[in-house]
Amino acid sequence: MDLGTFLIQCLNALQYGLLLFLVASGLTLIFGIMGVINLAHGSFYMIGAYMAYALAPWVTTTLGGGFFTTLLLGLVLAVLLGYVLEWLFFSYLYEREHLQQVLMTYGLILVFEELRSILVGDDVHGVSAPDWLSGTIALGSLMTYPVYRLFISAVCLLVALAMYLVLSRTRLGMAVRAGSVNREMAQSLGVNIGVLYRVVFAAGVALAVLAGMIAAPVSSVYPGMGGQVLIICFVVVVIGGIGSVRGAFVAALLVGFVDTFGKVFFQEAAGVLVYLMMAAILLWKPEGLFRQG
Amino acid sequence: MNVIRTVLIAAAVLGAPLATAQTAPKLKVGLMLPASGTYAALGTAIENGFKLYVAEHGGKLAGREIEFAQVDDESDPAKATDNVNKLIKRDSVDVLVGSVHSGVAMAMAKVARDTGTPLIVPNAGAAAVTGSMCAPNIFRSSFSNWQPGYAMGEVMALKGYKSVVTITWKYAAGDESVGGFKDAFEKGGGKVIKELSLAFPDVEFQALLTEIAAAKPDAVYTFFAGGGAVKFVKDYAAAGLKKSTPLYGAGFLTDGTLEAQGADAEGLLTTLHYADDLGTPRDNAFRLAYAKAYQIQPDVYAVQGYDAAQMLAAGLTAVKGDLSKKAEFNAAIEKAKIDSPRGAFTLSRSHNPVQDIYLRKVVGKQNKLVGLASRALADPGLGCRM
Numbered sequence: 001m002d003l004g005t006f007l008i009q010c011l012n013a014l015q016y017g018l019l020l021f022l023v024a025s026g027l028t029l030i031f032g033i034m035g036v037i038n039l040a041h042g043s044f045y046m047i048g049a050y051m052a053y054a055l056a057p058w059v060t061t062t063l064g065g066g067f068f069t070t071l072l073l074g075l076v077l078a079v080l081l082g083y084v085l086e087w088l089f090f091s092y093l094y095e096r097e098h099l100q101q102v103l104m105t106y107g108l109i110l111v112f113e114e115l116r117s118i119l120v121g122d123d124v125h126g127v128s129a130p131d132w133l134s135g136t137i138a139l140g141s142l143m144t145y146p147v148y149r150l151f152i153s154a155v156c157l158l159v160a161l162a163m164y165l166v167l168s169r170t171r172l173g174m175a176v177r178a179g180s181v182n183r184e185m186a187q188s189l190g191v192n193i194g195v196l197y198r199v200v201f202a203a204g205v206a207l208a209v210l211a212g213m214i215a216a217p218v219s220s221v222y223p224g225m226g227g228q229v230l231i232i233c234f235v236v237v238v239i240g241g242i243g244s245v246r247g248a249f250v251a252a253l254l255v256g257f258v259d260t261f262g263k264v265f266f267q268e269a270a271g272v273l274v275y276l277m278m279a280a281i282l283l284w285k286p287e288g289l290f291r292q293g
Numbered sequence: 294m295n296v297i298r299t300v301l302i303a304a305a306v307l308g309a310p311l312a313t314a315q316t317a318p319k320l321k322v323g324l325m326l327p328a329s330g331t332y333a334a335l336g337t338a339i340e341n342g343f344k345l346y347v348a349e350h351g352g353k354l355a356g357r358e359i360e361f362a363q364v365d366d367e368s369d370p371a372k373a374t375d376n377v378n379k380l381i382k383r384d385s386v387d388v389l390v391g392s393v394h395s396g397v398a399m400a401m402a403k404v405a406r407d408t409g410t411p412l413i414v415p416n417a418g419a420a421a422v423t424g425s426m427c428a429p430n431i432f433r434s435s436f437s438n439w440q441p442g443y444a445m446g447e448v449m450a451l452k453g454y455k456s457v458v459t460i461t462w463k464y465a466a467g468d469e470s471v472g473g474f475k476d477a478f479e480k481g482g483g484k485v486i487k488e489l490s491l492a493f494p495d496v497e498f499q500a501l502l503t504e505i506a507a508a509k510p511d512a513v514y515t516f517f518a519g520g521g522a523v524k525f526v527k528d529y530a531a532a533g534l535k536k537s538t539p540l541y542g543a544g545f546l547t548d549g550t551l552e553a554q555g556a557d558a559e560g561l562l563t564t565l566h567y568a569d570d571l572g573t574p575r576d577n578a579f580r581l582a583y584a585k586a587y588q589i590q591p592d593v594y595a596v597q598g599y600d601a602a603q604m605l606a607a608g609l610t611a612v613k614g615d616l617s618k619k620a621e622f623n624a625a626i627e628k629a630k631i632d633s634p635r636g637a638f639t640l641s642r643s644h645n646p647v648q649d650i651y652l653r654k655v656v657g658k659q660n661k662l663v664g665l666a667s668r669a670l671a672d673p674g675l676g677c678r679m
Contacts (some may be wrong), residue, residue, distance in 0.1 A: 005507045012499040076383075107452065122333040126553035136533060143506040144533030213382050219496065220527065220553055222520030223331050260500040263491060271463070271492025 001264070006142050009260055011075055013138075015149055018156035019215060021249050023229050024236040026207030027158055029200055031234075032243040033180040036093055036201075037101045038110040041233060042226030045114065046075060047081075053127050053221045063169020067130035074213050075206050082205030086198045094183075094197070113223070115152020122223050129217040148217055155214055159207070163245050176200055179245055235278050236271050241288030250289060304671065316631065317564025317614060319360040323675075324378035325391030325401065325413075328365035331519060332393045335594045336365075339415045339526060343390065346606070354602070362386050370396030370438070378406040387616050388408050388413070390601055393594075395419035395465060402426045409609070409619065420469050427677035429623045432644045434601040434631075436566050437672040438466045438516075441543040442473030442669035444650035445514060445564040445602035449474075449541060450481020454511040457485050460525075461516040462493040470516035470543050478514075483520040486510055495532040496524045502532045513538055518545035523553040529556035542651065544660065548593060551658045561655045566646070567593040567635045568653045568662040579634035600633045607631065613661055643674030 001009075027041045051074040059070045089108070093101050113188045128134070129148040135142040167173035173176050178186040219225065236255055239248030255274055262273035269276075281289065324343070326336035340363075349360050362384035364376045373392075377400060392398050398417030403650040405412035406428045414422055414431070418438040422431065431484045434587060449457065457478060463465030467490065475485050486506050489501045505513060511535075511557040517525045522545065529540055535557070544565025547558055569590075579599065583591040604626050611625030612618040631638050631646075638648040 001507070005503060008503050008506075009500060014343040016497055016499065041457060105555060117329065118335070122331070124520050124550055124553045126523060126527065126555055128555070136531060138533070143503065144531070149531075218524075218528070218531075220523040222523070223333075225520065259497065261370075263497075263500040264504060267490060268463075271495065 004142060008139055008142065008145075008173055009264060010256060010257075011145070013257040013260035014253065014258060015074060015153050015256075017128070017253035018153045019211075019265060020232060020236055020255055021252035022152070022156040022214065023208070023211040024233040024252060025163060026204040027233045027237050028240070028243075028245055028248040029163075029207065030204035032195055032237055032245075032248070033176060035180070035203075036090060037098050037105065038090075038204075039105040039230065040112065041208055042206035042228070042230030043109050043112040044078070044226075045212040045215075046116065046226035048078065048209035049127075049216040049219065049221045049225060050212075051077065051124050051209065052213040052216035055118060056127070063109070067133075071210070071213055074209055078206040078209035079202045081209075082202035083198055085205070086201040091194070091197070100167050109226070112226075116223065121222055124220060124222040126220050127216040137150070152214055152218070153188065160208070160245075160249050167245060172199075177277075179211055197290075213270075231275070235274060239278050239288055240280050241285075241291035244288070244290035247288055247290030302487060302602060309446040316492045317357050318359040319382065320354065320388070320609070320616070321360050321362055321386045322616070323384060323386030323389045323391075324363045324411040324558070325366050325376055325380060325389065325397075326360055326363075327368045327393050328363075330368050333367045335393045336417065338592055338594035339393070339598035339601070342591065342595035342600075343581070344598075345586055345595075346599050346602035348586070350606070354606045355602060355612075355614040357609065357614040363373045364580075366394070366397050366426075368394040368397060368600065370394065370400060372401030373397040374404065377401050377490060386410070386431050388605060389603075390415060390418060398422055399426065401430055402428070405431055411557055411605075411616075411619075411622065413601040413604055413616070415597045418469070419441070419465050420672070420675065421465075422642070423643040423672060423674055425679060427643045427674065427679060429678035429679055430619065431465070432604055432626055432640065433646065434604055435597040435646070437673050438469035438543075439476075440566070440648075440650055441471035441515075441545075441564040441668055442470040442516065443477045444652075444670055445541055445543065446474040446477025446479075446483075447461050447481060447566065448562075448652055448666050449514065450478050450483050454478075455483055457483060457509045457514055458487045458489060458505050458508050458510040459485055459510050459514045460489040460498075460505070462495075462521065463490040464493040465495070466518075467516045470665045471514070474514050496521050498525055499532075502528060502534060504540065506532065506534060510538060513540050513546075515542040517542070518548075519550070522546045523550045526554045527557045543667060544593070545656050547653075549659055551655065551660075555668075559657075562663070563653055563655075563660065564650050564662070564666045565593060565653060566648050567596055568648055568651045569659040570661055571574060571611050571635070571651075572662070573634075573636065575632060575636075591634075596634050600631055603633065604629065619646070641671045641674055645672040645679035 030036055030038045055071050063069055133148045133151050135147045141144050152169035175191045183193055236248055236251045258273055258277050262270045327333055328336055366376050389410050391401055393416045395417040398414050402422055411430045414433040416435045418436050423433050459471045460473050542563045544563040547563050607629035608626040609623040612622045628642055636649050638646040641647050647669050650667045650670050652663040653660040654663045
């Protein structure tokens, strides 16, 4: 492998890692900070992707269009969905065992998949990137790189930065961290945990939907797409250390590099390399890389 | 539960004399197809095709009225054995038809071998179904993964390509398709310089696309289907490879996916046993009847379902509807010439269609016929002993 190819592979790895972080970021909040095992996270991602597919034509005809208008509308719907779901279902789960959380969120997966099948059908759909992002840039003489992928990376970095600032520098973030360490104590100090969790959950759903909407033009939209991202999201959160946004960020990049170079150098074992790495890291640090508290 | 079972047994006991009182009892066909999940659309097309043929013959094949028992196999191999047994034991079907997913079809083939129930596979292309798992009562109306791959190998060798990189998912269908391609392409004087693969159903292709760009082959051969096919074709174009390195594939790359692939699929050449515009009187009649019955255009899966019914009819006619004459029934299907919309075909010794494979080109939203890629191509049926 010459230097040019190596650098392009590094770019591939970085870009994939950042996308993984964006997809896993919502799970970091819900699973990492609230402690709820949310198997339906992949479904929220899928809902986002289908929103990008279904909302765009409607936005174009009624609101005059715009990529960001569609994104914004999707996010508003996502926050509403998250808020309602937390109120109806998840708020009863915090004190329950993990097994019950798994059961209920698995049920939600089935419901969302069936709704998807009824509303949109089982076909594969493509979503086009906005015109001003659909160009490509040349990487040497070897190949070209879609501008949209670089845009995704930029969005991921922004989301990472925003999450970091909100969680570490604001009152809200402090309350969230306090609530994740000790619910009762935070409550007795005047934090309204019920409302706080509802907001955090809605934010987690919104992040998953955002990831789905942003990723739709490169991933395309198809049945069962949520299941695929769910597993890798859990890998990222577990490697990073439960409750750590920084950990999830580092873990996502690590997975990106191991996956990319695994495919290049160890093709036969590429499918299992990421899981081998997870096993090795958990042997070395059973709590993950950046476990907090 | 026990109450229900008792009622069912009672019903069965009471129903039995009624059934024998009729002149020719209904023939029960067990359709085991996906009605949910990724392959639901394929399952529906196969079912539609099968039922269209039966309906065209007044709901009867060889004088016996056809009745259906259906199970959604969810494309889940883990549930497959239970599902087949449900059809055989609970519904006591006379014939099995299924399925799309190769893993499910293998489980069906195993049960069919053990029980002797006739099985017609209307899609799953795994080599083993008409290879190591073959049996006198197991037939396939579709294709083997090897066939489109082999035909494309011949086409690309003739085009004068010398070096090719292959890329697919690391699972049976991908391996068999690439294997067929390699057989023909290297026989024709070309060389596969690199075989790339990734775990099913991983769709993060970027690293491997960079490998393709670095290897600078004359062309690329690929096997992907469904969502993966859409993403691969789009990523391939976005990486600028479509312009520098022509992409070829087994037909599934562009079947049922063209709407999603858009302009990125335009001009791609693929091989399959069907095209959207064969233009033969037989195909035109079929397409018209199908569109009339279901208000949508048929696809290759609908053809495979239709032909599964034709194969069943051929066997039944030979024994005048009497399925107890197993040997004659099997021999009749084996010798039959099936008048398929894809063009007439016969069956190989291992019961896979010996069929023409077409070269198609994506034009607009259609896989248009370019010409014949391979005439009367027979799967080698390796490992089949009957």
